[in-house]
Every structure is written in structure tokens, then in C-alpha cells.
Amino acid sequence: MPLRRDLATDRRSLLRTAGAFAALASAFPATARKAMAEAADASSPFVAEIAPGVYTHKGQIAEYAPGNEGDIANAGFIVGRDAVAVVDTGGSMRVGARLRAAIRSVTPLPIRYVINTHMHPDHVFGNAAFEPDQPAFVGHHKLARGLSARAERYIAINKEALGEEAFAGTKIVLPTLAISEATTLDLGGRTIALEPQKTAHTDNDLVIRDVESGTLFLGDLVFAEHCPTLDGSILGWQAVLDHLTQTAAPRAVPGHGPASMAWPDAARPLQHYLKVVTDEIRVLIKDNRTLSDATATVGLSERNAWQLFQEYHARNVSAAFAELEWE
Amino acid sequence: MAYPHSSSLGARLLGVAASLAFALVAGAGAHAADEEDIWPALQKDLFAERSVVEDPSAVVLEAPYRAEDAALVPLTIRIPSTASAKKLFLVIDKNPAPLVADFTFGPAAGAGERVLETRVRVDMYSNIRAIIETGDGRLLMATKFVKAAGGCSAPALKDTDAALAEAGKMQIKHLAATGDGQREGQIKIRHPQYSGLQLNQATGYYIPAKFLRVIDVARDGERVFRMEGGISLSENPNIRFTYAAGGEDMLEVTAEDTDGKIFKGQAGPKGS
Numbered sequence: 302m303p304l305r306r307d308l309a310t311d312r313r314s315l316l317r318t319a320g321a322f323a324a325l326a327s328a329f330p331a332t333a334r335k336a337m338a339e340a341a342d343a344s345s346p347f348v349a350e351i352a353p354g355v356y357t358h359k360g361q362i363a364e365y366a367p368g369n370e371g372d373i374a375n376a377g378f379i380v381g382r383d384a385v386a387v388v389d390t391g392g393s394m395r396v397g398a399r400l401r402a403a404i405r406s407v408t409p410l411p412i413r414y415v416i417n418t419h420m421h422p423d424h425v426f427g428n429a430a431f432e433p434d435q436p437a438f439v440g441h442h443k444l445a446r447g448l449s450a451r452a453e454r455y456i457a458i459n460k461e462a463l464g465e466e467a468f469a470g471t472k473i474v475l476p477t478l479a480i481s482e483a484t485t486l487d488l489g490g491r492t493i494a495l496e497p498q499k500t501a502h503t504d505n506d507l508v509i510r511d512v513e514s515g516t517l518f519l520g521d522l523v524f525a526e527h528c529p530t531l532d533g534s535i536l537g538w539q540a541v542l543d544h545l546t547q548t549a550a551p552r553a554v555p556g557h558g559p560a561s562m563a564w565p566d567a568a569r570p571l572q573h574y575l576k577v578v579t580d581e582i583r584v585l586i587k588d589n590r591t592l593s594d595a596t597a598t599v600g601l602s603e604r605n606a607w608q609l610f611q612e613y614h615a616r617n618v619s620a621a622f623a624e625l626e627w628e
Numbered sequence: 629m630a631y632p633h634s635s636s637l638g639a640r641l642l643g644v645a646a647s648l649a650f651a652l653v654a655g656a657g658a659h660a661a662d663e664e665d666i667w668p669a670l671q672k673d674l675f676a677e678r679s680v681v682e683d684p685s686a687v688v689l690e691a692p693y694r695a696e697d698a699a700l701v702p703l704t705i706r707i708p709s710t711a712s713a714k715k716l717f718l719v720i721d722k723n724p725a726p727l728v729a730d731f732t733f734g735p736a737a738g739a740g741e742r743v744l745e746t747r748v749r750v751d752m753y754s755n756i757r758a759i760i761e762t763g764d765g766r767l768l769m770a771t772k773f774v775k776a777a778g779g780c781s782a783p784a785l786k787d788t789d790a791a792l793a794e795a796g797k798m799q800i801k802h803l804a805a806t807g808d809g810q811r812e813g814q815i816k817i818r819h820p821q822y823s824g825l826q827l828n829q830a831t832g833y834y835i836p837a838k839f840l841r842v843i844d845v846a847r848d849g850e851r852v853f854r855m856e857g858g859i860s861l862s863e864n865p866n867i868r869f870t871y872a873a874g875g876e877d878m879l880e881v882t883a884e885d886t887d888g889k890i891f892k893g894q895a896g897p898k899g900s
Contacts, residue, residue, distance in 0.1 A: 449827060450826065450827045452827075453781070453827070454778055454781060458778075589801070589803045589804065589814075591702065591704075591745065591868070592700070592702045592747065593690075593692070593702045593704070596692075596696050615696040616696040616697050618696070619696040619697045619700055620697065620700075623700055623864065626816065626866075627799070627816070627818070627864075
């Protein structure tokens with residue numbers, strides 16, 4: 302027991318030290334200036350206005366790599382009369398800084414809220430770029446728990462994948478406002494509705510709705526183009542999608558894929574994928590087949606429907622099998 | 629102290645575990661260690677001066693070369709009917725606790741092909757070993773290299789609350805006969821299998837290790853196997869195993885975790 306405690310203390314102090322170094326290395330103004338310059342130079346704008354006052358950025362369909370600097374998930378922001386709300390911040394300090402520069406090119410209003418759709422690094426690792434704005438960081442009430450538990454590993458893996466330079470300044474910034482029930486935020490004449498979900502893509506998915514335009518920000522509850530990734534419950538995810546797709550909306554922003562999609566049509570390919578995987582695994586379990594059988598055979602008809610299928614699909618099957626064998 | 633149940637062998641291995649875990653903490657050490665062959669040292673810890681010989685005619689290990697999920701790596705061990713085995717050891721060289729489990733076979737394990745399948749956590753690219761101890765005391769081994777990382781510290785629990793709420797729930801299944809007078813069964817036990825290397829999300833402290841240390845399986849009152857295990861067995865332990873056909877084929881399972889909690893279940897061929 303004493304050994305364990307010492308070990309834990311050491312690991313935590315190392316984490317803290319690492320955090321301090323990250324803060325020192327962040328050199329925020331320089332990073333932000335560089336990002337602003339890059340955003341200004343880019344031939345295509347960093348964000349598109351998909352509805353009045355609603356802007357979104359389409360991340361690349363890719364895994365973390367030095368060339369993309371962690372810009373592999375969608376992000377966006379909503380501009381009210383008095384303030385701005387950011388929805389997800391990209392996968393590194395640099396991407397977050399680029400998003401912030403894009404906001405500043407649109408409005409000088411204060412950034413009052415930075416909302417994370419869920420805990421995954423490609424959606425939250427740009428949070429640090431907004432610390433100077435002193436916003437409320439907003440997330441599902443289980444986000445802090447889930448992200449803290451994974452923090453050390455997320456940082457290690459993604460730093461390695463991006464390289465020191467592209468990762469510079471990136472650190473974990475946890476929610477300061479935990480959402481445990483339906484909640485609204487006010488941007489001045491513009492209401493943002495937040496709805497925490499039961500375990501689906503993860504155990505901390507939050508649905509964000511801009512009431513004025515009806516735009517839904519769904520985070521990774523919806524994947525398009527990019528192979529889905531399961532880090533929650535395959536049955537829970539289908540239940541959440543069944544519920545969300547009962548209500549039409551003018552548009553929805555998926556966590557990966559186009560910057561704006563028709564709703565509920567955007568969810569159909571994902572719903573199909575989850576159903577195919579569930580149905581095929583249930584047949585194998587009924588026949589007393591194994592986890593290895595499942596990862597080798599299930600869902601292969603979906604191979605051509607998704608990018609990054611090789612990278613993520615078999616792992617989804619593994620996770621789904623471990624869940625469904627307890628039915 | 630954290631492992632009051634430890635046999636002397638387990639205690640020795642856990643000593644190795646602590647030093648390896650510390651190397652991992654040091655960060656860069658994790659990569660440097662990739663190149664080292666730590667098996668000779670491990671072998672000494674496990675078996676002292678006894679020799680361990682690779683023998684594909686005595687034991688076969690099936691494992692994916694690249695694991696889909698490091699916290700859930702399926703392993704299958706086959707012991708042919710021609711081999712005698714009184715014990716089976718599963719070892720993952722580079723895990724913080726390298727001894728995954730040892731299985732002591734009883735009379736109901738049968739003499740036909742014995743097959744055992746379970747799922748383990750793999751913390752970094754490592755050799756995995758299945759070693760049997762024969763009736764005449766020889767140690768025979770099969771080895772597979774597996775590419776996987778992060779399985780021991782990963783919070784594999786995808787839905788933490790649900791997993792804790794259902795801890796101890798057990799399912800016992802009778803599967804088909806496998807030939808040689810052998811039948812196949814499966815046990816699943818809900819348990820978080822806390823490794824001691826996972827952070828408590830709320831407090832920032834590491835969650836104390838808590839895992840199933842014993843799973844004892846009998847058929848009609850005769851032992852099939854007794855497993856003593858550690859933190860490398862995946863959460864919600866799942867074991868498929870063969871056993872010798874008996875009269876009633878009533879499978880009885882008793883499991884105990886490191887808190888001393890006892891979980892029991894039994895099932896005849898017509899279900900639990």
C-alpha cells in the first residue's frame with residue numbers, strides 16, 4: 302500500500318511538472334499570432350457561416366499526424382448580441398488558437414463559453430487557447446471524470462503523434478461548469494440549449510442547440526465520412542440516436558464530416574453501421590463464437606462506406622462484443 | 629500490503645511489477661525497455677533455476693499479432709491430448725504484473741485436448757507466454773509477440789457507473805462438446821479488475837488495485853481448475869474452458885476478489 306501511494310504521488314507530481322512545462326512552453330501570444338497569420342494567408346477560410354451567427358470549421362478526416370497539427374475534428378462558434386460561445390476547440394493548442402483567430406476576424410465580443418461536446422482529445426485539446434478569455438468551460442458532468450482518467454495517456458499518445466512542435470502549449474483544461482440536466486446559456490438575445498446524454502459514443506456526450514437557428518451541434522454522436530469510434534455503449538448510442546432523430550432540425554454539425562448536414566438524414570449511415578455491427582455480433586454470440594471470430598468477420602460490408610475503417614472498425618467490434626455478450 | 633493474498637511466487641513477481649511500473653512512470657524508460665529481453669530475469673523470478681523449454685507439441689498459444697484493444701486482448705491456449713499438464717502459467721513479460729494467472733488443473737480437466745481462452749491487458753509491446761508444468765515436473769512453453777499498448781492503465785470501463793453497479797454478476801454457460809470426451813464451458817464475471825494503475829477521475833488519486841484473485845471451477849464436485857490471477861486479466865473476466873464430461877455436468881464456480889468478497893454460481897447443461 303505505501304508503495305502504491307508513493308508511486309501514485311510520483312506519477313501525479315510528474316503530471317503536474319509536465320503541465321507546468323507545457324504552460325511555460327505555450328508562449329501563447331506568439332502561437333496565436335502565428336495562427337492568425339496562417340488563417341489570414343489560407344486560401345480557404347478557416348470557418349464557414351452555416352446559419353446567421355453560426356460558424357463551423359471542418360476538421361480533416363485523419364488521425365493525429367504532424368502534418369495536420371491535430372486539426373481532425375469539427376469545431377464552431379455561435380455569436381450572440383453580447384457574447385460568443387465556442388463549441389469544441391480542435392485537437393491541439395495551435396488549432397484552438399486558429400479557431401480563436403477566426404472568431405476575432407468575425408467579432409470582438411467576449412468569448413463567454415467554451416463548450417466541449419465530449420472528452421476526446423481532438424475536441425478538447427484546443428481549450429487552452431481560450432484561457433486568456435476566462436470563459437466558463439462547459440461540459441457534461443461526467444466529462445471531467447472521464448478526461449482526467451485518460452489525461453496522462455491522451456497527452457503522451459497525441460504528443461508522440463503530433464511531435465513536440467505541433468503539440469506545443471497543448472494541455473488539459475477541464476470544464477468549470479458541469480452540465481447534469483437540460484440547461485440554457487444566454488449570449489444576449491440568443492439562447493444555447495444544452496442536453497447531457499446517457500452513455501452513447503462516450504459516457505459524457507452533450508447535445509448543443511442554438512435555439513435561434515435550430516442548429517444542432519452533436520459532436521461525435523454523429524460521424525460522417527470518418528469511421529465511427531465506440532467508447533461508450535453501442536446500445537446506448539443507438540437509443541440516443543433513435544431519440545434525437547425523431548425531431549427534425551434545419552441542420553446539424555457532426556463531430557467529423559461536413560461542417561453542416563441535413564437532420565435527421567445525417568445520422569442514417571451511422572445508425573446503419575451500428576445496427577449491422579450489433580446484429581452480426583448477436584448472431585455470433587448466439588452461436589457461442591468468440592471475440593476473435595467477431596473482430597475478424599463482423600461488419601465488413603461497411604468497409605467501403607467509411608474512411609479510416611481499417612484503423613477503427615475492429616476495435617469497435619471488440620468493444621461492442623464485450624458489451625453485447627452480457628445481454 | 630496491497631496484496632495480502634500473494635503467494636511467495638506472486639510476491640516476488642509483484643516486486644518485479646513495482647520496478648517495471650516505476651520504469652513506465654519515468655516515461656522515456658517505456659520505450660528503452662522495448663529492446664530489452666527481460667525474460668531471463670522473469671524466468672528466474674517465476675521458476676528459480678528450473679529450465680523452461682519451448683515445445684509446440686505440448687502447448688500452443690494463439691494471440692493476435694496486433695491487438696484491437698490493449699485492455700481486451702484475446703488469448704487461446706491449447707494443450708494436446710498427448711501432453712500432461714498439472715499447471716498452466718500465463719505471462720506477459722512487460723506488464724507491470726507479468727504473471728497474468730496460474731491455473732492448477734484438477735481431475736475434471738480431462739485428458740483430451742484442453743483449451744482455455746481468456747482476455748488480458750497488455751501494457752506495451754511484449755512477448756506473451758503460456759507455460760505448462762507437466763505431470764513429471766517439466767516446464768514447457770509457447771510464446772507469441774503481441775503489439776498492444778496501454779492496457780493496464782487505460783480506464784477500460786467505458787461506462788464506469790454501470791460496471792460498478794453490476795460487479796459480481798456471473799454467467800455460466802455450457803457450450804458444445806469438443807471431442808475426446810471433453811465438453812466446453814464459459815464463465816463470465818462482472819468485475820472492474822482495478823489494476824492500481826488507473827486514475828480515480830474525481831480525486832486525482834490512483835484507484836487501489838481490486839481484482840479477482842481466485843476463480844475455482846468444479847464439475848460435479850471435482851475440480852476443473854483453480855485460477856489465481858492478478859491485474860492483467862481484463863475487466864469482466866471471461867474464461868472459456870474444456871472439461872471432462874461427467875454425470876450431471878453441473879458446473880460450480882467460486883470466485884474471490886482482493887476485498888475478500890466471494891462470488892458463487894452454478895449451472896447445469898440446461899442453463900443457470
